[in-house]
Amino acid sequence: MVITEVRIKLCEENNERLLAFCSVTFDNAFVVRDLKIIEGTKGVFVAMPSRKLTDRCQKCGCKNHLRARFCNACGVRMDETRATREIDGRAKLHADIAHPIHSGARELVQGAVVKAYHEEKERSKQPGYVCRYDEYDFDDDIPSYAAIAADMGAKTARPHAGHAAPKPPHIAAEGAKVRSEDFAAGIG
Structure with a gap:
């Protein structure tokens, strides 16, 4: 799981504990919105959408x-x-609507979100600052769902009799290591 983007929407300075909202994109394919960045008694933390x-x-x-x-x-x-x-x-x-299953995943998300929050606070001090939170323009360089599905179909297709199936690039490069998403998709 790779966090490919974090977008922050700062809240107005109103002496409340809620500092910002954010969205997190995983693997350029899955977005979780409405995470909250909150000032707690022990510092800043991330609350999952609920x-x-x-x-x-x-x-x-x-x-x-x-x-x-x-x-x-x-x-x-x-x-x-x-x-x-x-x-x-x-x-x-x-x-919670969406949440990490284990502490390592929570730390990964929280670390990326808190870092992006501090960067966004610095950006907001610049003249002409514009929040990018709601701007979801789908770039042409991100493959479509149909292209991803077709690619997955090609990777899981059975080889002809007598021919060994080529290993997908991420498995060939990593040896026998199988990623969890490959196992779930039946590739591993």
Whole structure:
């Protein structure tokens, strides 16, 4: 997994803990948006994109956010202690949409994002600064989905009888090492 781009959208100076939003592109193929850069008690950290957790009204069955004091549909009073609690006693009100599976991946993402955040802060001090966060112009040098799929099909096609299949370039160069994405695609 290679982080190929990080885009930062700085928040206004308002003495809040939220410093910026960002998007992270992996392998020029997959973008995760709405990561938050937050000033914590131990320094800057990256919060993954999340959604609000909901439950249903016992009277009408309507979905309501766990912080809701009254049902959005029927107006009945909701139990304010219905949210599950973390070990430290805080209510669990959000669930991550996308997040790293292990600490190494988290450190990779956080390191790249924090570095890009500091670079963007410096860039923002320059005259004529323009935020690039929302500017997603698809360059011609990035292969299309169809080209990638066709390339993958060619790599996984079976060889003719009596002929050995050539190794894909990334496997031939790395010897017997198989990358996780190749294993998942059935190449390894």
